[in-house]
Structure formats: C-alpha cells, structure tokens
Amino acid sequence: MxxxxxxxxxxxxxxTVHHFSMNMMKLGCSVGAIRKSIxxxxxxxxxxxxxxxxxxxxxxxxxLAAGFDKNALYLTELEALGFGFVEIGTVTPKPQAGNDKPxxxxxxxxxxxxxxxxxxxxxxxxxxxxxxxxxxxxxxxxNRLWATGKLQTAESxxxxxxxxxxxxxxxxDSPLIIGGNxxxxxxxxxxDAWKDYEICFxxxxxxxxxxxxxxxxxxxxxxxxxxxxxxxxxxxxxxxxINQQESGQETDRKPKPILLKIAPDLTPQQIDDVIxxxxxxxxxxxxxxxxxxxxxxxxxxxxxxxxxxxGGLSGAPVRKRSTEIVQYIHxxxxxxxxxxASGGIFTAADACEKLAAGASLVxxxxxxxxxxxxxxxxxxxxx
Numbered sequence: 001m002x003x004x005x006x007x008x009x010x011x012x013x014x015x016t017v018h019h020f021s022m023n024m025m026k027l028g029c030s031v032g033a034i035r036k037s038i039x040x041x042x043x044x045x046x047x048x049x050x051x052x053x054x055x056x057x058x059x060x061x062x063x064l065a066a067g068f069d070k071n072a073l074y075l076t077e078l079e080a081l082g083f084g085f086v087e088i089g090t091v092t093p094k095p096q097a098g099n100d101k102p103x104x105x106x107x108x109x110x111x112x113x114x115x116x117x118x119x120x121x122x123x124x125x126x127x128x129x130x131x132x133x134x135x136x137x138x139x140x141x142x143n144r145l146w147a148t149g150k151l152q153t154a155e156s157x158x159x160x161x162x163x164x165x166x167x168x169x170x171x172x173d174s175p176l177i178i179g180g181n182x183x184x185x186x187x188x189x190x191x192d193a194w195k196d197y198e199i200c201f202x203x204x205x206x207x208x209x210x211x212x213x214x215x216x217x218x219x220x221x222x223x224x225x226x227x228x229x230x231x232x233x234x235x236x237x238x239x240x241x242i243n244q245q246e247s248g249q250e251t252d253r254k255p256k257p258i259l260l261k262i263a264p265d266l267t268p269q270q271i272d273d274v275i276x277x278x279x280x281x282x283x284x285x286x287x288x289x290x291x292x293x294x295x296x297x298x299x300x301x302x303x304x305x306x307x308x309x310x311g312g313l314s315g316a317p318v319r320k321r322s323t324e325i326v327q328y329i330h331x332x333x334x335x336x337x338x339x340x341a342s343g344g345i346f347t348a349a350d351a352c353e354k355l356a357a358g359a360s361l362v363x364x365x366x367x368x369x370x371x372x373x374x375x376x377x378x379x380x381x382x383x
Contacts, residue, residue, distance in 0.1 A: 099219065180204040215260070327357035
C-alpha cells in the first residue's frame with residue numbers, strides 16, 4: 001500500500017510533501033478514534049523491547065533522528081507511529097530560515113536523500129514553549145489515566161537501572177522520550193559558538209530528556225570545524241558545568257544526559273580524539289553518524305548529482321560507514337560509551353547490524369521516508 005502512495009508522493013517536491021504528509025497526519029490524529037487506529041496499525045506491541053539507558057526508559061530502541069521534526073510540531077503523531085524516542089531540532093538560539101529552496105532532494109536509485117536545510121527552525125524560545133505545552137497536555141491526559149488505573153508508571157517497571165545512569169527512574173508524563181538536538185546560528189562565529197549551545201541548553205533543560213550537541217552538519221559553514229578536539233572541549237566542558245549547576249538548584253532536578261553527534265567523514269585520528277574527549281569529560285554517549293559529504297559509489301548519475309549540488313547525503317549509502325564507526329567506538333571504549341546508531345537503517349536487519357556492532361539504540365530518518373509509517377513496527381517485529 002505504502003509503495004503505491006510513495007510513488008505518488010515522490011512526484012512532488014520533497015520538502016512540500018514532507019509538510020503536507022505530516023499535517024495530514026496531524027489532522028487525523030486530532031480525532032481520538034483515528035489516532036488509536038493509526039497506533040494499532042503502526043505501533044509495535046512487543047513490550048519486551050523496552051530498554052533502560054541514561055536513566056531513561058525507552059519503550060523500544062527505535063527513534064527518529066533530528067531534522068525530521070525540527071520544531072516539535074508532530075510529537076503526538078510520531079508517538080502514535082510507535083517511535084521509542086524522538087529527537088527534535090536542530091534548534092538554534094534565534095529563529096533562522098535556513099538555506100534557499102530547493103534544499104531537500106530524493107535519490108530513489110540509491111534509497112537516499114541529500115539535504116542542505118541549514119538549521120531552519122523557529123528558535124529555541126518558541127520550541128521550548130511548544131514542548132512545555134505538549135508536556136502539560138500529556139500530563140493532563142495521564143492524570144486522567146492514573147485516576148482510572150489505566151497507566152503504569154516507569155517506577156513500577158521491573159527493568160533494572162543501567163550502570164552509570166544519572167538517577168533512579170522517574171515517572172514520565174509520556175512514554176515518548178524527547179531528545180533536544182542543539183546547534184549554533186549561522187551568523188555566530190565559531191569562537192562564540194559555545195554561547196549559542198549554552199542558550200539552547202538552558203532554555204530546553206526542563207523540556208527534553210537528553211541533549212545532543214550537533215557540530216557535524218555539513219550545511220552550516222564552518223560548523224564541522226568545531227569537531228576539532230580543542231573546540232569541542234570548550235563547548236562540552238561548559239555544558240557539563242551548566243548541567244551540574246542547573247540540576248543543583250533544586251533537589252528534584254537531575255543532570256541531563258549529554259551526547260555528541262559526529263560525522264561519518266571523520267578520520268580515525270579524529271574519532272580517537274572524540275572518544276578521548278568524551279571519556280575525559282564524561283559525556284553520556286555519541287550519536288553516530290550524521291550525513292556525509294561523500295558521493296562515492298552512487299547509482300544516481302553524476303549529472304543529476306551536479307544539478308543538486310552541495311548537501312549532506314543520508315540513507316542506504318551511509319549504512320556501512322555508520323556501522324563501521326559504531327563498531328570502532330564500541331571496541332575502542334570496550335562498550336563503556338553508549339552509541340545511538342543513525343545511518344542507513346531501513347529494516348530490522350539494518351537495525352540488528354547496528355545493535356550487533358555495539359549500538360544501544362537506533363534512529364531512522366531517510367528509512368522512514370522510503371519504508372513508510374510502519375517502519376518502527378516492522379523493525380521491532382524483527383528484533
């Protein structure tokens with residue numbers, strides 16, 4: 001069914017179809033009966049896949065990578081589709097329009113996408129308020145469910161707390177875990193980038209369950225230079241300091257897990273530097289990987305690639321390299337540094353490959369576009 005629908009959707013501009021599809025989904029999910037029907041058809045029912053990581057309880061290990069729901073507009077809809085967690089963003093301090101359109105392109109022959117979105121988002125204050133409103137709505141719903149005994153809290157779970165996690169499990173207003181992917185504005189010079197990350201971190205601290213620092217997008221000029229060890233140390237050490245300050249203000253506020261998202265184009269030495277720094281400043285994990293600037297071994301014609309131009313490549317062509325980096329990090333750290341794997345995950349076999357390489361969780365994005373709304377269910381059923 002989705003194959004036929006995808007053929008139709010692929011006849012229209014990529015970014016336009018993205019917003020149209022999700023807005024139609026939002027309209028459908030505004031009706032309780034339709035939302036329940038979507039969830040029944042698309043969400044996995046296997047509760048044994050729940051996992052504890054970072055002191056959080058993920059209902060399943062399949063998440064949605066940053067860049068799909070940049071502005072936290074579709075959380076209820078994505079929850080209905082069964083995602084175990086959703087990473088919103090990348091969010092920047094000030095709103096920005098991003099790069100000129102068109103900026104998102106399909107490569108069907110390669111089951112891939114090229115994007116040069118450029119951190120287009122509504123700005124951290126708007127996104128933070130949207131998240132607060134969403135959580136308040138979830139809280140009101142859950143209060144009604146608790147009153148009728150229809151909701152089980154995380155604290156009643158028999159799953160153990162992972163070693164090294166920040167705190168005992170706490171009741172979540174929703175079983176959907178929200179990650180906050182943060183970045184810098186395009187106009188902010190690299191020497192001041194740490195200030196942008198601080199602004200986003202403070203604004204989202206009470207709105208998200210974990211943070212991902214994005215210094216690996218190829219679509220903001222100079223951003224990847226921040227992956228160098230000294231630049232990273234300044235940003236991440238500062239965030240860790242704030243993390244302790246924010247959590248120390250009130251006894252019920254705990255430090256938030258902080259992860260770093262890295263590019264698949266790093267050299268072995270650069271990956272080693274990232275690992276050393278992550279262990280040194282006690283990062284909670286890494287997200288591997290972002291999109292690549294490589295265009296090697298694609299089936300799409302050179303002429304078409306040239307007409308598309310610059311941007312980050314995602315999807316099936318990134319799968320192998322992403323897995324290699326996940327495995328390298330896992331082996332290098334002896335499994336002490338958790339990895340969320342992202343890159344080329346379309347099927348349960350793809351997810352199993354990442355998990356076997358040492359990943360703790362997986363994220364989809366391009367696979368969602370090509371496989372459709374049952375991707376989480378199909379992956380979970382095959383794990």
